[in-house]
Amino acid sequence: MEIAGKTVVITGGASGIGAGLARRFTRDGAAAVVIADVDREGVQAVGKEIGALSVMCDVSREDDVFSLVETAERERGPVDLFCSNAGIGTAGGVDVSDDAWRRIIDINLMAHIYAARACIPRMADRGGGYLLQTASAAGLLTQLGSAPYTVTKHAAVALAEWMSIAYAGLGIKVSALCPQAVRTKMTARGGSVAAVDGMLEPEDVADAVVEGLRDERFLILPHPEVATYVKRKAEDRDRWLRGMRRLQERFPQLAQAAQGAFRRT
Numbered sequence: 001m002e003i004a005g006k007t008v009v010i011t012g013g014a015s016g017i018g019a020g021l022a023r024r025f026t027r028d029g030a031a032a033v034v035i036a037d038v039d040r041e042g043v044q045a046v047g048k049e050i051g052a053l054s055v056m057c058d059v060s061r062e063d064d065v066f067s068l069v070e071t072a073e074r075e076r077g078p079v080d081l082f083c084s085n086a087g088i089g090t091a092g093g094v095d096v097s098d099d100a101w102r103r104i105i106d107i108n109l110m111a112h113i114y115a116a117r118a119c120i121p122r123m124a125d126r127g128g129g130y131l132l133q134t135a136s137a138a139g140l141l142t143q144l145g146s147a148p149y150t151v152t153k154h155a156a157v158a159l160a161e162w163m164s165i166a167y168a169g170l171g172i173k174v175s176a177l178c179p180q181a182v183r184t185k186m187t188a189r190g191g192s193v194a195a196v197d198g199m200l201e202p203e204d205v206a207d208a209v210v211e212g213l214r215d216e217r218f219l220i221l222p223h224p225e226v227a228t229y230v231k232r233k234a235e236d237r238d239r240w241l242r243g244m245r246r247l248q249e250r251f252p253q254l255a256q257a258a259q260g261a262f263r264r265t
Contacts, residue, residue: 001081001130001173001213004029009072009079011059011111012086014042015051015182017134017177018062020202021083021209026050028210032076036068037086059086059111060103069118078126081213084115085134085177090148091257101148108152112159120163120172132209133160137180137226140219141233142244145253145254173211179205179222180248198223 003025010025013019013035022035023046032052036057037043047054053075057068084265090096090104112133123129136143139153157176164174181199205222212220221227233240248255 001089001216003081003210003213006080006083007034007077007130008081009034009036010083010085011037011057011065011068011115012134013037013054014039014046017182017202017205018085019046020082020206021085022046023050023152024203024206024210026052027108028207032072034068034072034076034079042201059084059114060106062110062114062117065111065114065127066118067243069122072190077209078122079119079129079133081130082115082119083132084112084132085132086111087134087136089146093147093257093259096148104148104152108149109155109159112156116159116163122165123172124167124170126172130173130175130213131160131163132175132177132213132220133157134177135160137178137221137223137229139171139176140178140230142253144244144248145257146240161218173216175216175220177205177209177212177220177222178226179208180226182222186252 008025008030010018010021013022014037018035018037022033025033033052034055035043035047035052036055037054038058040056043054043056046052053072055068055071058064065179069079087108088104090100116131117131119131133156133193138150138155138158141151157178160174160176180201181201182205183201196220200222208220208222
């Protein structure tokens with residue numbers, strides 16, 4: 001897919017990867033860019049900067065996602081590409097509260113499902129469309145210190161993979177964006193082991209996305225090292241697990257976060 005002439009919707013568009021995508025797509029000649037976020041001031045500021053339609057949207061609510069698609073198509077025309085990008089992180093292990101688990105599941109997984117429900121029937125009627133789901137390298141590997149993030153990002157990749165197979169006959173294309181550390185509000189808190197291979201800027205991720213969409217690749221990996229790690233994991237999972245345990249030892253604060261209430265003092 002070439003972005004020029006396309007109508008694009010991006011959730012989580014007030015900052016970080018979402019704002020980076022919006023700016024890049026605008027420069028690349030998108031016919032229309034629609035950005036959505038729960039951050040009203042942030043999404044309006046980015047929208048004003050690039051001339052995009054900005055919409056308040058809580059992606060954890062299915063009605064909000066359907067309303068976003070309806071608004072985009074009413075105001076800007078049929079959606080060619082929906083970038084389901086909003087996400088959150090939660091530190092901790094299985095002891096994380098049920099409410100925290102449900103919230104991250106709603107935003108990191110269910111939001112992708114809501115987007116698919118809203119977009120696929122419309123796209124199928126028009127002969128095709130494209131879904132880009134922002135997951136994470138954590139969805140292919142793991143995120144030390146956070147079971148909820150790891151689990152929901154794995155689920156997001158699995159969903160994208162399933163849809164890529166199931167809906168290909170409807171003309172639906174799907175890509176999963178799986179970066180490691182990117183300079184966003186989420187990583188600003190520090191302590192991310194994902195930064196061992198470098199912290200990318202949102203603009204770097206947007207470059208990788210444009211290239212990946214052009215090639216219609218399923219996995220878009222802004223950090224190319226991830227492909228090697230995935231291969232090693234597949235070849236010998238026990239060896240990979242031993243390596244990850246050693247890596248965790250280098251970041252004791254992450255071990256403490258993961259072990260949480262179960263950690264002996």
